[in-house]
Amino acid sequence: MTLKNRIKSVSTMRVSMNTKRLLTLFFVLHCSIFMSGCGVYSFTGTNLSPDIKTFSVLNFTMGTAGGPSDLPQRLTEELKEYFQRNTSLLSQPGGGDLVLEGSITGYDVLAAAPTANDQAGLNRLNVTVQVRYTNAKDETKNFDQSFTYYADFPQDQTLNQNEARLLPTIRENLVQQIFNKSAADW
Numbered sequence: 474m475t476l477k478n479r480i481k482s483v484s485t486m487r488v489s490m491n492t493k494r495l496l497t498l499f500f501v502l503h504c505s506i507f508m509s510g511c512g513v514y515s516f517t518g519t520n521l522s523p524d525i526k527t528f529s530v531l532n533f534t535m536g537t538a539g540g541p542s543d544l545p546q547r548l549t550e551e552l553k554e555y556f557q558r559n560t561s562l563l564s565q566p567g568g569g570d571l572v573l574e575g576s577i578t579g580y581d582v583l584a585a586a587p588t589a590n591d592q593a594g595l596n597r598l599n600v601t602v603q604v605r606y607t608n609a610k611d612e613t614k615n616f617d618q619s620f621t622y623y624a625d626f627p628q629d630q631t632l633n634q635n636e637a638r639l640l641p642t643i644r645e646n647l648v649q650q651i652f653n654k655s656a657a658d659w
Contacts, residue, residue, distance in 0.1 A: 520658045521560065521571075525610050528562045529569035533576060533602070540580035540600070541636070548577070548602065548644055555648045560656060573655060575604035578619065582632055585625055598632065599623040600643050606655045618654065622646040 530553045533545040552573060553564055562571070579601030586594035601621040608614040622643045626635035 521562070521656055522610055525570040525608075526563060527565045527569035528556050528560070528571040529565045529567050529573070530556070531567065531572065531574035533574070536576035536578045536603070537580050540577065541640070544580075544600075544640070544644075545577055547640075548647065551644055551648050552651060555652055556656070559652065570609045571655065572607040572609070573604060573651065575602055577601070578603045579621070584628075592628065594628060595625040596628050596630075596632070597623045597625050598636070598639050598643065600640075600647065602647055602651070604651055604654075606651075608655075614655075614658065616654065620647055620650045620654075622650065 530549055533549045533552075535542070535545050556562060557564060562569075577600065579599060581599045583597045583599055584595075585597040588594045599621060600623070601619055603617070603619050605617045606615060624639040624642055626632075626639060
């Protein structure tokens, strides 16, 4: 390769690198302007006003017979953790801009999937939570609503054999339902 061709090749590489840098900068700036122009949005799907800074999850209570005694405490803690992971809000013990409180109102084992001889093919653990949500910045978002989730287990097994396996899934789904209704406004 001649000296003239080498110089031409080096200058082409410089132009190419400068062009790449400019295009990358343009893309980053364009995306940030585009996303900020769309209003309040978060990658977790929350729909919270920017003036909301804090949240409080008051201790849930057990309002029904049955179920493990630590169920309300676990639900409370998992709800706090979910909000902390999926929003930029700060947790407060009480008096937050958003306040969640509630009670477990149902803990039932029901027959599911009946068979031909009137026996249950599956049993269903059904957990219901009554939640009161208060948004101090926008009272139109407040609600008092019941959330339910269930998990099935074989009819030839007892609840005690399955409870430890089923409850994490039930709590996780209840937390997601509550979060979606309160923070994502679904």
